[in-house]
Amino acid sequence: MKPDLSVEMFGLTFKNPVMGASGTxxxxxxxxxxxxxxxxxxxxxxxxxxxxxxxxxPPRLFETASGLxxxxxxxxxxxxxxxAEVLPRLEKYDTRIIVNIYGESIQEYRQAAECFCGVEGVDxxxxxxxxxxVDKGGLAFxxxxxxxxxxxxxxxxxxxxxIIAKLTPNVTDISPLARAARDGGADAxxxxxxxxxxAVDIRSRGPFFGKVKAGLSGPAIKPVALRLVWEAARxxxxxxxxxxxxxxxxxxxxxxxxxxxxxxxxxxxxxxxxAMNAVVGGIETFMEENRIERLAxxxxxxx
Amino acid sequence: MKATIKENRELVPRYFxxxxxxxxxxxxxxxxxxVMIRGDWxxxxxxxxxxxxxRFLHEDGQIRIVYRVMGRGTRRLSEMKxxxxxxINGPLGNPFxxxxxxxxxxxxxxxxxxxxxxxxAGSMAVSxxxxxxxxxxxxxxxxxxxxxxxxxxxxxxxxxxxxxxKGTAVTELARHVGGNDLVYxxxxxxxxxxxxxxxxxxxxxxxxxxxxxxxxxIGVCLGCAVRHxxxxxxxxxxxxxxxxxxxxxxxxx
Numbered sequence: 001m002k003p004d005l006s007v008e009m010f011g012l013t014f015k016n017p018v019m020g021a022s023g024t025x026x027x028x029x030x031x032x033x034x035x036x037x038x039x040x041x042x043x044x045x046x047x048x049x050x051x052x053x054x055x056x057x058p059p060r061l062f063e064t065a066s067g068l069x070x071x072x073x074x075x076x077x078x079x080x081x082x083x084a085e086v087l088p089r090l091e092k093y094d095t096r097i098i099v100n101i102y103g104e105s106i107q108e109y110r111q112a113a114e115c116f117c118g119v120e121g122v123d124x125x126x127x128x129x130x131x132x133x134v135d136k137g138g139l140a141f142x143x144x145x146x147x148x149x150x151x152x153x154x155x156x157x158x159x160x161x162x163i164i165a166k167l168t169p170n171v172t173d174i175s176p177l178a179r180a181a182r183d184g185g186a187d188a189x190x191x192x193x194x195x196x197x198x199a200v201d202i203r204s205r206g207p208f209f210g211k212v213k214a215g216l217s218g219p220a221i222k223p224v225a226l227r228l229v230w231e232a233a234r235x236x237x238x239x240x241x242x243x244x245x246x247x248x249x250x251x252x253x254x255x256x257x258x259x260x261x262x263x264x265x266x267x268x269x270x271x272x273x274x275a276m277n278a279v280v281g282g283i284e285t286f287m288e289e290n291r292i293e294r295l296a297x298x299x300x301x302x303x
Numbered sequence: 304m305k306a307t308i309k310e311n312r313e314l315v316p317r318y319f320x321x322x323x324x325x326x327x328x329x330x331x332x333x334x335x336x337x338v339m340i341r342g343d344w345x346x347x348x349x350x351x352x353x354x355x356x357x358r359f360l361h362e363d364g365q366i367r368i369v370y371r372v373m374g375r376g377t378r379r380l381s382e383m384k385x386x387x388x389x390x391i392n393g394p395l396g397n398p399f400x401x402x403x404x405x406x407x408x409x410x411x412x413x414x415x416x417x418x419x420x421x422x423x424a425g426s427m428a429v430s431x432x433x434x435x436x437x438x439x440x441x442x443x444x445x446x447x448x449x450x451x452x453x454x455x456x457x458x459x460x461x462x463x464x465x466x467x468x469k470g471t472a473v474t475e476l477a478r479h480v481g482g483n484d485l486v487y488x489x490x491x492x493x494x495x496x497x498x499x500x501x502x503x504x505x506x507x508x509x510x511x512x513x514x515x516x517x518x519x520x521i522g523v524c525l526g527c528a529v530r531h532x533x534x535x536x537x538x539x540x541x542x543x544x545x546x547x548x549x550x551x552x553x554x555x556x
Contacts, residue, residue, distance in 0.1 A: 023524075024523060024524070026522060030521060030522050030523050031521075031523065046525075054535060054536055055525060055528065055536055057530075057555075058527075058529065059516065059517055060525070060526045060528055061516050061517070061527075063348055063349060063350055063516075065347050066346040066347045067349060068350065068518060070524070070526065072524075072526065075525050075528075075536065162304065162422050198443070209405070218346070219349065225327070247346065255471055267518075269519070270350060270523070271350060271351060272390070272392075273519070273523075
């Protein structure tokens with residue numbers, strides 16, 4: 001018998017637990033030439049703000065040992081153009097669509113969320129509470145439990161959509177933030193966003209990035225992500241979506257055993273645009289080989 | 304897709320030629336396009352490397368890339384042996400616009416910028432003039448086998464005068480180019496910016512190909528941003544790598 005990879009979260013069925021992480025799949029449609037989008041659980045768009053954003057001045061990327069530092073700065077076409085030009089093309093695929101929203105103030109988060117109120121085809125919003133690459137908003141919001149709770153409450157009210165709060169790992173203790181997201185009415189949390197890092201250009205004796213600090217992703221951060229997902233899952237009764245350095249199906253299984261309801265694949269999409277199909281296949285193979293019928297049988301087995 | 308390394312050989316110190324076979328029947332690239340290439344070496348280095356296609360050997364279903372060892376990724380690539388396989392994504396990006404061969408065509412290469420221009424020369428009926436500049440001898444002679452094979456009229460120029468003329472590719476271009484000529488170039492940003500300035504001064508049409516860091520090569524990471532003349536960022540992988548010089552904001556590059 002084929003194992004059942006489906007996942008139920010906030011009243012929706014996802015055909016499997018694998019999602020494309022925000023910022024690594026564009027708006028989703030860019031990957032269509034490489035993978036069957038209908039074979040993944042969901043696409044999470046890159047961060048979308050009310051107004052278009054240009055993003056940061058280059059350089060924007062720096063490769064590290066088994067990882068990648070980025071300083072993109074939420075470059076996006078804005079909510080109106082996304083809804084008018086991109087969404088109709090994305091909706092044609094048989095996958096869940098989660099829109100990641102970004103703002104620089106509570107007001108902007110609320111307005112961005114309002115743009116998606118009643119917009120069919122958008123299944124949920126993920127609130128980017130943790131972008132390290134911008135001067136305002138993002139991380140500043142993500143590290144303050146009171147602000148996390150307020151932003152989550154506001155976007156939920158404004159959009160009427162299920163809300164996933166994307167949490168930052170750049171804190172000493174994730175528990176107060178996880179609880180704040182839940183108390184604000186989040187339907188799930190996703191973690192981790194990138195770990196804050198930096199790179200030095202020793203020839204110019206200066207920082208490599210214009211904003212000095214940048215976000216680290218890739219296999220290098222997987223152990224940290226796993227630990228934080230495990231901690232958040234123990235704390236919360238809402239789903240925890242695990243993200244950070246997942247390259248294979250076996251990596252994804254580790255997150256599920258640590259308590260993740262679903263997983264997001266990020267930097268792996270840069271290395272291989274077909275990576276998500278391989279992750280889905282890898283989970284399936286692991287379940288078959290180990291006679292696991294449902295993901296619930298292994299979810300959170302690590303107490 | 305997987306491709307098999309048919310040959311991987313050092314041409315001069317740090318410069319390598321790699322011929323890839325079994326590219327698959329649907330591999331149809333054009334001059335100026337690139338591939339993302341990666342060996343099966345685990346997670347470090349993590350990302351594939353964007354490398355321009357130097358030769359399309361269609362009849363044999365092969366492509367050739369010529370690359371310089373710059374860092375960890377290209378070093379790992381240089382250590383691979385014939386018979387091993389690599390992961391290839393491509394052809395990617397926009398090719399050079401087809402040259403109007405009734406005009407004189409000048410190709411200007413800065414060292415390892417030469418390979419895509421060799422591909423372009425190989426596709427033309429009339430031989431263009433190639434100007435290849437570099438710091439020293441090895442930075443220009445690495446590509447001479449390809450130049451001889453395609454019989455391309457070439458001016459070599461080195462900054463230290465160790466081979467060919469003494470000077471830079473741009474000083475040499477300035478001596479030869481006229482307002483009605485068509486210029487194609489690939490090299491470091493500083494060189495491309497000088498060509499843009501010269502183009503404005505003399506009035507020739509110029510298309511340049513950028514060398515840029517990339518994570519994905521397909522427009523999802525948004526890492527390879529350059530400033531467009533209209534003030535927005537465009538991306539070398541998807542909007543380029545070839546741009547008309549008038550499309551770029553050279554002052555804010």
